[in-house]
Amino acid sequence: xxxxxxxxxxIAVLVAGGIYLALRGRTFQxxxxxxxxxxxxxxxxxxxxxxIVDRPPLYAKDLTAHADPLPQALVLTAIVITxxxxxxxxxxxxxxxxxxxxxxxxxxxxPDAEEPA
Amino acid sequence: MTLLDHLxxxxxVIPAMTAPLAMMLMRRxxxxxxxxxxxxxxxxxxxxCTLFAVAQDGAIRSYALGAWPAPFGIVLVLDxxxxxxxxxxxxxxxxxxxxxxxxxxxxxxxxxxxxxHFQLMGLNGAFLTGDLFNLFVFFEVLLIASxxxxxxxxxxxxxxxxxxxxxxxxxxxxxFLIALGLLYGxxxxxxxxxxxxRIAALGAADQGLLRVAGLLLMTVFALKAAVVPLxxxxxxxxxxxxxxxxxxxxxMTKVGVYAMIRTxxxxxxxxxxxxxxxxxxxxxxxxxxxxxxxxVGVLAxxxxxxxxxxxxxxxxxxxxxxxxSWRAATLAAALYYMVQAVLAGAxxxxxxxxTMRRRGQYADALVPSPRFAGQDAAGLLYLAAxxxxxxxxxxxxxxxxxxxxxxxxxxxxxxxxWTTILVTTLIGVIGFSRSGSTLFWKASAxxxxxxxCPARSRAEFIAPALLLAVLAxxxxxxxxxxxxTRATAAQVMAPGPYVxxxxxxAR
Numbered sequence: 001x002x003x004x005x006x007x008x009x010x011i012a013v014l015v016a017g018g019i020y021l022a023l024r025g026r027t028f029q030x031x032x033x034x035x036x037x038x039x040x041x042x043x044x045x046x047x048x049x050x051x052i053v054d055r056p057p058l059y060a061k062d063l064t065a066h067a068d069p070l071p072q073a074l075v076l077t078a079i080v081i082t083x084x085x086x087x088x089x090x091x092x093x094x095x096x097x098x099x100x101x102x103x104x105x106x107x108x109x110x111p112d113a114e115e116p117a
Numbered sequence: 118m119t120l121l122d123h124l125x126x127x128x129x130v131i132p133a134m135t136a137p138l139a140m141m142l143m144r145r146x147x148x149x150x151x152x153x154x155x156x157x158x159x160x161x162x163x164x165x166c167t168l169f170a171v172a173q174d175g176a177i178r179s180y181a182l183g184a185w186p187a188p189f190g191i192v193l194v195l196d197x198x199x200x201x202x203x204x205x206x207x208x209x210x211x212x213x214x215x216x217x218x219x220x221x222x223x224x225x226x227x228x229x230x231x232x233x234h235f236q237l238m239g240l241n242g243a244f245l246t247g248d249l250f251n252l253f254v255f256f257e258v259l260l261i262a263s264x265x266x267x268x269x270x271x272x273x274x275x276x277x278x279x280x281x282x283x284x285x286x287x288x289x290x291x292x293f294l295i296a297l298g299l300l301y302g303x304x305x306x307x308x309x310x311x312x313x314x315r316i317a318a319l320g321a322a323d324q325g326l327l328r329v330a331g332l333l334l335m336t337v338f339a340l341k342a343a344v345v346p347l348x349x350x351x352x353x354x355x356x357x358x359x360x361x362x363x364x365x366x367x368x369m370t371k372v373g374v375y376a377m378i379r380t381x382x383x384x385x386x387x388x389x390x391x392x393x394x395x396x397x398x399x400x401x402x403x404x405x406x407x408x409x410x411x412x413v414g415v416l417a418x419x420x421x422x423x424x425x426x427x428x429x430x431x432x433x434x435x436x437x438x439x440x441x442s443w444r445a446a447t448l449a450a451a452l453y454y455m456v457q458a459v460l461a462g463a464x465x466x467x468x469x470x471x472t473m474r475r476r477g478q479y480a481d482a483l484v485p486s487p488r489f490a491g492q493d494a495a496g497l498l499y500l501a502a503x504x505x506x507x508x509x510x511x512x513x514x515x516x517x518x519x520x521x522x523x524x525x526x527x528x529x530x531x532x533x534x535w536t537t538i539l540v541t542t543l544i545g546v547i548g549f550s551r552s553g554s555t556l557f558w559k560a561s562a563x564x565x566x567x568x569x570c571p572a573r574s575r576a577e578f579i580a581p582a583l584l585l586a587v588l589a590x591x592x593x594x595x596x597x598x599x600x601x602t603r604a605t606a607a608q609v610m611a612p613g614p615y616v617x618x619x620x621x622x623a624r
Contacts, residue, residue, distance in 0.1 A: 022288065027280060034287050041294045048302035071301070074250060078294055081257050085287050088264060089280070096280050099273040105280060 003051050007043065014040035027093035027103050034089065038082040045075045124171065125180040125195045127164040128203050128241035131157055136234035143227055151218060154230040158211040161237065165203040172200035175608065177618035179247060187619050188311040194247035194619065197605040198452075202244040202375055205456055206368055208587070209463055210237050213365045216467055216580030220474065222361045225270040232269070236262035236365065243372055247619055249300065249307045252376065253293050256341070260286050263369060267358045278357035285340070285350040293337040299330035309383055310619035313612055317388035324391035331385050331395035335377065339396075342373025342433055345407040352414065355426035360470035360481075363422065367462035370433055371455055378440060378448065383612045400441035401530050405537045407434025412541040415507075416548030421469035421481035424552060428465055428506045431545065432458035435508075435538060439521040442528040449606035450524040453599055454517035457591050460584050461505035461514055467581035468502045471495055472556065474577070477568045483552045485559035489568040494578055496557035501585045503549035508542055513591035518542065520599065 014036050021033025049068030057069045097103045135157030142150035172195055180193040223229040239259025246252050268279045301307055303323050304315040319327060343351040355363045385395045411431025418424035439451035473481035475489045508514030518538055525534045591598055
């Protein structure tokens with residue numbers, strides 16, 4: 001199995017799980033789904049600089065080949081943004097749950113909720 | 118470099134300075150913070166107008182951040198399109214902020230002013246940037262600020278709509294990153310001008326991926342622009358948020374359209390192989406659906422804010438019908454329509470705000486209510502705003518639709534465009550007149566006592582009236598404005614000078 005296949009299938013599994021969870025009805029699962037999705041994106045962004053092993057990331061005069069450092073900068077930016085976004089979604093879901101008493105994304109009453117005694 | 122050479126960064130720097138200062142001042146010196154916020158808006162308007170005057174000579178100016186040369190560093194690009202959008206955003210922001218101050222909407226939470234300015238920073242940056250990843254970052258800035266603004270004033274309904282809005286946009290951002298990744302993997306650059314050059318030189322093996330990347334990118338922009346069928350987030354969000362905030366959001370959907378207008382002729386133009394004019398086959402049907410859904414929504418809406426939200430949808434649809442053929446003539450008409458549609462949409466939201474503040478418990482529901490204070494003035498403003506939104510003379514919406522009809526006559530899809538525009542306009546007229554007569558003419562028989570509402574100042578009417586006056590001015594100055602949009606469209610449709618200006622004449 002090649003490295004490319006491993007990385008690609010890992011991304012595919014993450015994306016599939018992310019999409020499945022993001023389409024669920026409860027905010028907690030949706031948040032998890034979005035997190036999985038963002039992991040997949042970060043991996044994908046790493047891979048766009050090509051999967052090269054054992055090359056220095058920085059430019060030096062006597063080097064003929066080096067890894068592409070830009071995807072790493074992009075991933076860093078993307079990680080920071082997703083981190084903030086995830087925190088925001090968590091807080092927002094929590095507030096929405098506390099205000100409406102339901103953690104359904106559409107805000108309707110929870111179908112599985114236990115009847116109050 | 119003189120000060121004028123540094124001016125392109127001003128629309129990003131001014132709100133970036135204003136926002137944190139306003140946040141720090143807000144607790145102790147609320148007055149100073151408000152004054153600063155308003156001052157920031159006015160300064161931005163001045164800067165935008167100066168840039169607009171600078172861009173009049175038709176040259177494309179690039180501003181290299183940190184003086185890094187073009188394909189390596191990030192550049193801001195000032196051309197006619199960017200300057201026009203900057204003026205529009207600054208004008209809208211100043212009027213909307215004035216309205217927020219007059220109505221006290223900014224005092225419903227601590228962070229209205231900082232969020233407002235961060236939103237403007239994102240908008241201005243998105244208009245100016247010449248780098249796709251930087252566009253993503255500015256999109257995020259304006260979205261994160263919009264999450265805060267959207268929830269401003271709070272309430273359970275707003276929270277629920279907020280969760281959906283945030284989730285949809287996070288998924289959109291994920292798609293944006295995938296598209297950027299694909300483009301970078303193919304071309305090893307994210308500078309728009311450099312992308313244009315390198316995509317034209319791609320080999321046959323990469324054409325499939327290129328097409329995927331282009332379509333993904335367009336999907337993201339369509340999501341931001343709320344193009345049908347990616348529009349479902351918009352009515353719910355805009356109807357749940359405060360009308361003042363929604364008035365500012367009227368320009369946010371048009372940022373998606375702006376991004377399409379910026380990237381398609383430049384990057385995915387005729388030279389782009391398999392990705393040439395990549396959204397073209399899908400855009401016209403989507404735009405027609407958008408106009409229909411929007412105006413039917415105007416007819417079916419149960420509240421003023423919901424109606425205004427659907428009017429925004431409808432205007433995006435109408436606008437994209439003109440954009441979809443990617444010709445300079447139709448694009449010029451589309452740009453004129455876009456400018457007036459932003460102002461008309463904002464005016465509708467502001468009128469909804471003024472009305473619902475005076476109707477007490479009836480708020481913005483489209484049901485007959487007892488008389489309320491200022492009913493006649495609000496009714497007149499509603500009439501004018503509806504005329505603007507639906508596109509009847511004498512306001513600029515009429516000129517805009519006329520220009521679109523006239524320009525699209527030369528395109529192959531003209532029967533569909535003509536039918537849609539004429540029929541949807543009729544539906545819109547019926548929708549607005551029905552809700553207007555319900556709101557302002559039908560007196561509820563149940564209780565004849567006028568609604569007692571706390572004294573409202575007449576100053577609230579100024580901001581919507583001002584927007585409507587600008588719409589009227591756009592009609593009066595239609596000759597000058599269309600000359601502007603024609604020059605802008607010609608500049609946008611000719612990517613050669615853009616690439617030369619960014620990468621230098623050597624390339």
